[in-house]
Amino acid sequence: MFLKTREFNQYERYILEAAGRCDLDQFDKDHLFTTDKRLLGEQLFYERIKDCIGGAKIWDMRLRLNGQSQYDFIIVADGKIMHFDTKYYEGQYNYVKGNFVSENGYVINNPLALQTKQHMRLQRFVDKMGISYEVVSCIIFVGEQFNVSGFNGDKRILFDKDICKIVNRLNRREVTSEEMEIARTFLEHYDYKGMHTRIHYYPFEEMKKGVKCPKCRNFLPIAEKNAKKVRCQCGCEYTKKEVVRLAFDAIYVLKNSGVTVRDVVEFTGVGRTIVQQV
Known part of the structure; x- marks a missing residue:
């Protein structure tokens, strides 16, 4: 265990x-x-x-x-x-x-x-x-x-x-x-000190958009309008809601500031309605 x-x-x-x-x-x-x-x-x-x-x-x-x-x-x-x-x-x-x-x-x-x-x-x-x-x-x-x-x-x-x-x-x-x-x-007795190296934040607006597969870390394809899931080249599948959550986490880390609905839509291709629901 x-x-x-x-x-x-x-x-x-x-x-x-x-x-x-x-x-x-x-x-x-x-x-x-x-x-x-x-x-x-x-x-x-x-x-x-x-x-x-x-x-x-x-x-x-x-x-x-x-x-x-x-x-x-x-x-x-x-x-x-x-x-x-x-x-x-x-x-x-x-x-x-x-x-x-x-x-x-x-x-x-x-x-x-x-x-x-x-x-x-x-x-x-x-x-x-x-x-x-x-x-x-x-x-x-x-x-x-x-x-x-x-x-x-x-x-x-x-x-x-x-x-x-x-x-x-x-x-x-x-x-x-x-x-x-x-x-x-x-x-x-886990020691949390000294775990963090300096972070140099690159301009978020100049970064390639897209969501990465948590397993293989390759970019997922943009979600198709009528598809229920997004399939990675490694075989993993994610629902659109899961993709939205992955996008939110990624943008939050990369942007180092607030995440907007527009950010998530541009990263995923998922419609605003689903993004707002999530």
Whole structure:
């Protein structure tokens, strides 16, 4: 069971909505790239474990003990508190002195260095709370298109093929009340400070209009007059009222001010009557 799933902070919501609507500056382009990669890896892992009957699960946890640490997934199960740091990469890599080096020279710098710091802070928190569960931290490279040569194995580093083992373990038995209580203790100490990066608002009137699909983030087609639903190229379908609500949220984030009926009509192609009803 998931007690918490991923929520975008204000800056993430903005750059994800602004992407494809205007030219982003280099700062935002860099953050958009890392945000996209991070969210893709997290989403893939979430989809694989969300229906497991065991474990009290948290997607995105932040703790502050001598600095803030962010944890992609915390799972409390079988006497263990397991932290999974998900990463998404594609292509062929070589493992060289703790680094992962791609064929074109891109380097994933010693991911275990940060993981070790996160693990120590997590262990400190567990000890402080008086929780007698073993702390286990792993980096997991999700996605079948990531291949590594020269890696001799490290129990702290997992790959896509290992997710099946995690799923099987989490399906051995149902989550317990004790595990749920421990997970709630974590959430009571969620640290909201330092989550927001500066936002540079681009001119709203110069942005490309349209509503993005929440699943694939591609633009939805403009609603046809007599159609009841709008269908995305990824296969997802939305009623016109759902499209209006998505448009309102997007415009509110992008405009950083009041949303008008005219704004929503121009974004969606939905008639004024339905927009006003919503």
